[in-house]
Amino acid sequence: MERQGSVWNLRPGLLERARGPAWTAPCPRLSVVSVLRPAALEKLVSQDARGQVGGLPTAARGKRFQLWALGCVCTERHLAKRLKSNSFYPFMQQQPKVFVLEYYLDTLWKGSLLFAVCLLLVVFGVVSEVHRQATWGFPACGMVAGLWLMVSSLPRRRLVLNHTRGIYHFSIQGRTVCQGPLHLVYVRLALSSDAYGRSFFQLVLCGHKLEPLVLVQLSERYEQMEFLGRHIARKLDINYFDHQATSYRHVVRHWPLGAAFSPGIVLRRDRSYSRPGRSLTELDV
Amino acid sequence: MRWRDRIVVFFFPQGLMLTVAALMLFFIHLSVFVSDVYNFCVTHHYDRMSFHYTVILMFTQVIGICWAAMGSLYAEMTDDKFLRCSALIILILNGITFFSRLSLEFLAIQYREENH
Numbered sequence: 312m313e314r315q316g317s318v319w320n321l322r323p324g325l326l327e328r329a330r331g332p333a334w335t336a337p338c339p340r341l342s343v344v345s346v347l348r349p350a351a352l353e354k355l356v357s358q359d360a361r362g363q364v365g366g367l368p369t370a371a372r373g374k375r376f377q378l379w380a381l382g383c384v385c386t387e388r389h390l391a392k393r394l395k396s397n398s399f400y401p402f403m404q405q406q407p408k409v410f411v412l413e414y415y416l417d418t419l420w421k422g423s424l425l426f427a428v429c430l431l432l433v434v435f436g437v438v439s440e441v442h443r444q445a446t447w448g449f450p451a452c453g454m455v456a457g458l459w460l461m462v463s464s465l466p467r468r469r470l471v472l473n474h475t476r477g478i479y480h481f482s483i484q485g486r487t488v489c490q491g492p493l494h495l496v497y498v499r500l501a502l503s504s505d506a507y508g509r510s511f512f513q514l515v516l517c518g519h520k521l522e523p524l525v526l527v528q529l530s531e532r533y534e535q536m537e538f539l540g541r542h543i544a545r546k547l548d549i550n551y552f553d554h555q556a557t558s559y560r561h562v563v564r565h566w567p568l569g570a571a572f573s574p575g576i577v578l579r580r581d582r583s584y585s586r587p588g589r590s591l592t593e594l595d596v
Numbered sequence: 597m598r599w600r601d602r603i604v605v606f607f608f609p610q611g612l613m614l615t616v617a618a619l620m621l622f623f624i625h626l627s628v629f630v631s632d633v634y635n636f637c638v639t640h641h642y643d644r645m646s647f648h649y650t651v652i653l654m655f656t657q658v659i660g661i662c663w664a665a666m667g668s669l670y671a672e673m674t675d676d677k678f679l680r681c682s683a684l685i686i687l688i689l690n691g692i693t694f695f696s697r698l699s700l701e702f703l704a705i706q707y708r709e710e711n712h
Contacts, residue, residue, distance in 0.1 A: 441651075443711065448652030452659075463613075 375467065377401060378524060379417050387527050387535045390514075394539070399546050401516075401524070408474035410547055413467055416522065422460025429453035468522065472496065474548055481521055488520065494565035495519035498526075498544040500536055502554035512536045512554065516543075611670020615683045618664035618690055621656055625693045628653065632700060642707045650701060657694045664690045 377393075378401060393400045402410035432438060432450035439447040466484035472493065473480065480490045496518035504510045512530050517523035526543070530536050537553070541562060544551035553560040628646055635644045646653065664687040671683035 443648065443709070444651045445648045446651060448649065449655070452652075452656065 375413050375415055378414050379420065387514075387530055387532065387539055390527050390539055394542065400543070401526070402470075402472065402547060406475075408548075410472040412470045414470075414524075415467060416464040418460045419464035422457045422462075422464060424457070426454055426457030426461060429457060470521065472547060472549065479518065481518075491519060492565070492568065493549060494563075494567050496521065497550040497552055498540045498547075499552045500540050500554045514540050514543075611667050611674070611683070612679075613667075614663045615667030615671065615686055618660050618667055619686050621660035621663070622686065622689050622693060625653070625657060625660065625690075625697065629693065629696060629700065632704075636700070636704055636707075642704075643709075645704065645707075647704075647708050653697065657690070657697055660690045661687070661694060 390400075397403070399410055401414070402412045405411045429450040433447060433454065436447070438450060439445070469480075469482045469485075471480040471482075474493070477493055478490055479493055479496045481488045496516075499515050499517060501513040501515055502510055503513065509531065510533070512527075512533060513525060514527040514530075514536055515523050515525050527536060527539070537560065541551050544562060544564075548564060550564055551562040552558075628649075632645050635641045664683070668680075668683040668687045671679045674680070
């Protein structure tokens with residue numbers, strides 16, 4: 312637990328005090344000796360930790376496909392390197408409290424590839440007839456599926472986190488899909504395990520009515536993943552949740568409206584506590 | 597969301613797209629089935645039946661059932677009663693078409709082209 316204390320000094324007060332008694336619950340992966348310690352990861356991330364401000368039209372055009380590479384070859388070192396150059400990764404900081412993410416879904420290249428391969432198969436007639444059965448229908452189905460995947464991924468998605476108004480805004484090609492309070496967007500560590508009991512973790516940025524964005528695909532190192540997830544959530548000022556539903560390791564910065572009045576939640580004497588009250592008066596939800 | 601917006605982002609609600617695709621596949625399979633039954637029972641033109649496309653037809657029947665089931669699952673997660681009922685009906689229709697096609701292929705198995 313002492314190592315945990317040295318990492319969370321980055322954000323004094325809120326995290327440490329809120330986690331006082333809860334650190335007695337042991338982390339299940341703490342005994343695993345990992346190659347890259349969270350402290351080293353922190354150094355990798357914070358060396359050039361300056362968010363890129365402004366310049367959205369020019370700088371962001373190349374950034375729209377950044378999530379594709381992260382979907383293919385994503386280890387946590389890769390994400391840490393990206394965070395080093397852009398500390399609000401994958402968002403761009405447009406104004407001090409406004410973060411914008413524009414992206415295309417990765418089904419764009421998958422659909423295009425399927426369409427191209429099936430088109431070649433149909434044109435060259437490789438599998439057009441097998442034992443007097445007309446099997447050209449299979450690549451034709453593949454073409455239709457690939458075309459649909461490609462066309463459905465062509466509109467550009469845009470996710471805006473607006474802390475000054477306390478809302479997030481998700482739109483597809485300029486058409487608003489949904490807009491809501493910030494407690495509905497979060498970074499989550501997801502767990503899947505194989506038949507031998509080994510756990511694999513996945514870092515996902517998701518929310519209500521949003522398309523889930525996978526930041527790290529598959530990793531066994533719980534501490535690095537948790538560190539990266541908390542770092543991203545702290546930089547973007549959104550909630551972070553652990554893989555378990557009930558856990559001491561959740562970091563909740565935004566509560567649902569009216570949550571401050573529910574009997575089960577113990578009120579913290581903290582400056583961040585004023586946020587629910589402010590959001591109740593300022594939000595016109 | 598207004599319906600005009602929903603048409604523009606037509607590909608976004610995944611459950612609805614799957615149900616619509618399953619409905620289109622149902623209509624295609626229904627038309628092929630009706631023409632096969634017509635050629636088998638009424639006009640007895642067995643060479644105009646769809647024996648050459650049996651493999652791809654069975655494949656698309658199964659895919660249609662899978663998509664209808666997935667669309668029905670997505671619809672169950674919403675609270676829209678109309679959507680849930682229609683998705684379930686489309687799933688049942690696809691299932692009926694599959695078993696009808698299976699029965700017809702079994703009945704017409706003697707009438708396939710002979711290759712020696």
